[in-house]
Amino acid sequence: MLTALGLLVFFALHQDVWLWRESRPLVFGVLPVGLAYHAAYTLAVSIVMAVLVRLYWPSHLEEPDR
Amino acid sequence: MIPLAIVGLYLVTVVYVGVFAFRRAERKAGAEDFFLAGRSLGPFVFVLSLFGTNMTAFSILGSSGHAFTNGIVTYGLMASSSALIIPLSLFFIGTRIWSLGHRHGFMTPVQMFRDRWECGHIGTVIFAVQAILLVPYIIVGVMGGGTTLAALSGGLVPYWAGGALVALVVMSYVFFGGMRGTAWVNTLQTLMFLAFGLLAMVVVGVGMGGFGHVFSEMLDTPAQAALLTRERVSPWYFFSYTFIPLSSIAFPHIGIFCLTAKKLSHFKRTVVLYPICMLAIWLPCVFLGVAANRATEVPAIKAKLDARATLAAGGPALDAAARDGLRRTASGDDVMLRLVEHYAPVWLIGLLGASVMAAVMASDSQILALSTMFTEDVFTFYGGTARFGPNVQVQMGRLFVVLLTLVAYAIALRVPQSIFDLASQFAFAGYSALAPLLAAALFWRRSTKWGALAVVVWVAAGIAAVAAIQMHVPAPAGPPTVLWEVGGLAVASRAAAGLLVFNLLPVVPLTIGSVLLMWLVSIATPAPGPRTLARYF
Numbered sequence: 001m002l003t004a005l006g007l008l009v010f011f012a013l014h015q016d017v018w019l020w021r022e023s024r025p026l027v028f029g030v031l032p033v034g035l036a037y038h039a040a041y042t043l044a045v046s047i048v049m050a051v052l053v054r055l056y057w058p059s060h061l062e063e064p065d066r
Numbered sequence: 067m068i069p070l071a072i073v074g075l076y077l078v079t080v081v082y083v084g085v086f087a088f089r090r091a092e093r094k095a096g097a098e099d100f101f102l103a104g105r106s107l108g109p110f111v112f113v114l115s116l117f118g119t120n121m122t123a124f125s126i127l128g129s130s131g132h133a134f135t136n137g138i139v140t141y142g143l144m145a146s147s148s149a150l151i152i153p154l155s156l157f158f159i160g161t162r163i164w165s166l167g168h169r170h171g172f173m174t175p176v177q178m179f180r181d182r183w184e185c186g187h188i189g190t191v192i193f194a195v196q197a198i199l200l201v202p203y204i205i206v207g208v209m210g211g212g213t214t215l216a217a218l219s220g221g222l223v224p225y226w227a228g229g230a231l232v233a234l235v236v237m238s239y240v241f242f243g244g245m246r247g248t249a250w251v252n253t254l255q256t257l258m259f260l261a262f263g264l265l266a267m268v269v270v271g272v273g274m275g276g277f278g279h280v281f282s283e284m285l286d287t288p289a290q291a292a293l294l295t296r297e298r299v300s301p302w303y304f305f306s307y308t309f310i311p312l313s314s315i316a317f318p319h320i321g322i323f324c325l326t327a328k329k330l331s332h333f334k335r336t337v338v339l340y341p342i343c344m345l346a347i348w349l350p351c352v353f354l355g356v357a358a359n360r361a362t363e364v365p366a367i368k369a370k371l372d373a374r375a376t377l378a379a380g381g382p383a384l385d386a387a388a389r390d391g392l393r394r395t396a397s398g399d400d401v402m403l404r405l406v407e408h409y410a411p412v413w414l415i416g417l418l419g420a421s422v423m424a425a426v427m428a429s430d431s432q433i434l435a436l437s438t439m440f441t442e443d444v445f446t447f448y449g450g451t452a453r454f455g456p457n458v459q460v461q462m463g464r465l466f467v468v469l470l471t472l473v474a475y476a477i478a479l480r481v482p483q484s485i486f487d488l489a490s491q492f493a494f495a496g497y498s499a500l501a502p503l504l505a506a507a508l509f510w511r512r513s514t515k516w517g518a519l520a521v522v523v524w525v526a527a528g529i530a531a532v533a534a535i536q537m538h539v540p541a542p543a544g545p546p547t548v549l550w551e552v553g554g555l556a557v558a559s560r561a562a563a564g565l566l567v568f569n570l571l572p573v574v575p576l577t578i579g580s581v582l583l584m585w586l587v588s589i590a591t592p593a594p595g596p597r598t599l600a601r602y603f
Contacts, residue, residue, distance in 0.1 A: 035138040049153045
């Protein structure tokens with residue numbers, strides 16, 4: 001349940017309305033802040049997926065009985 | 067000529083890969099070997115090929131073109147949302163599809179639906195709707211091929227010839243290599259555009275005098291500063307786009323590809339690396355698409371910017387034909403290629419062009435998937451394989467590949483719409499709204515075949531209605547035209563990019579409708595028998 005809630009919060013973070021009309025600063029001198037946020041978000045997704053794989057891997061599906 | 071020669075060499079290479087896979091498969095040929103590579107793909111090929119299967123002309127040309135017109139919002143609309151939704155759907159649904167496929171021998175999603183819901187002809191209806199929705203996605207590949215070769219050759223290779231060549235190459239390696247050839251080619255393709263996407267960004271950046279300089283200038287130009295924010299779309303529109311990546315797992319070529327992994331553990335690396343691959347491909351594409359707005363020294367891009375300015379200044383006063391003509395000129399589908407063509411050294415243009423071709427040719431998986439579905443869900447289901455034998459089944463699959471490619475090519479020559487719009491409005495929206503089928507089949511014991519039928523009919527009718535409205539109501543030059551209003555609330559409107567329902571993409575009401583129909587119809591109809599349920603839960 002806590003994991004589902006965490007995923008929902010993470011999904012909500014995708015809707016970053018607080019940066020909607022912001023173009024400054026240019027992160028690293030080139031990336032508009034809205035684009036930098038979503039680039040960082042993408043990297044964070046990878047970490048979340050690594051945690052899911054480690055903690056909740058559906059190992060019961062791994063033994064095919066065909 | 068050098069870029070064209072490099073692209074030509076690449077095309078010959080991928081055909082050879084297909085033929086090599088064909089030779090390797092001869093010793094153990096059979097339907098499962100041709101259509102699923104014998105369920106034997108290793109972790110490396112599985113990760114890269116699965117990612118490559120999702121990266122099409124849309125990802126490279128469509129994303130940079132959309133960013134050219136709409137700005138940085140493109141990345142959030144499709145890339146970061148896909149980076150979350152697609153790995154999650156692979157984690158929860160893809161792994162279960164793999165497991166059921168291995169246990170029960172399924173080769174297509176429809177086979178699973180037929181078994182899970184104890185149905186026959188309803189499965190055929192699902193097949194028909196899936197097939198009709200997949201064709202636009204295949205056309206995208208052919209259109210991308212034509213656009214790419216025409217741009218790379220400076221018009222020397224016309225659009226129709228480029229599209230024909232790409233269609234012929236894809237058809238050849240799918241025809242010979244089946245899933246094994248397709249997976250190997252997709253692996254090569256993914257490696258290529260992962261390697262050269264970043265290189266393109268660096269080379270174009272240096273050519274334009276540095277991206278810091280480019281974006282600072284954009285910030286100081288009011289008309290362009292908005293491209294560095296997301297103010298051109300509403301937060302609700304942005305939210306509705308997060309429904310689109312649901313389509314990935316519902317696409318038959320992805321569902322079928324899940325069955326090719328040798329071990330379930332191959333999914334682990336895939337779900338973790340998928341977001342990083344998304345970042346590596348989409349960030350350069352979006353970045354370059356936005357930066358192209360300052361590349362006025364590139365004549366083709368200058369013409370696009372002029373057409374856009376004319377549309378903005380006098381759009382409502384122009385007739386529909388003139389507006390459509392200007393929109394075609396302003397379309398950014400080839401903007402990435404124009405940048406590379408202008409700023410990169412000639413040898414690099416060829417390598418980068420080949421990388422773009424690699425992405426464009428990812429329609430191979432869809433062609434193979436449709437062939438697999440036709441032979442398994444129709445030919446075999448209605449007794450063809452039992453009557454004529456498994457060898458005829460494989461030959462039928464190959465014949466279907468040829469016919470499908472020819473049809474897609476013929477349509478691609480007649481459809482002028484932007485790659486991005488075509489793909490997202492019909493194929494993506496339709497498959498997103500079909501995703502509840504998979505969720506219900508795998509997680510809800512009480513779901514029934516009648517619920518599934520209701521969902522499929524609803525999605526088919528909804529997509530047909532959206533297409534009909536868009537054909538009959540011309541795109542407005544300015545703000546959306548309200549088509550239906552209730553109490554001051556716009557229920558349906560026609561925007562330049564397509565139909566909106568409550569200012570959301572049609573995919574939202576379509577998907578919600580699918581969920582409701584599956585639930586309501588299922589609880590009103592008899593559930594599958596206990597023996598069937600015992601095999602799934």
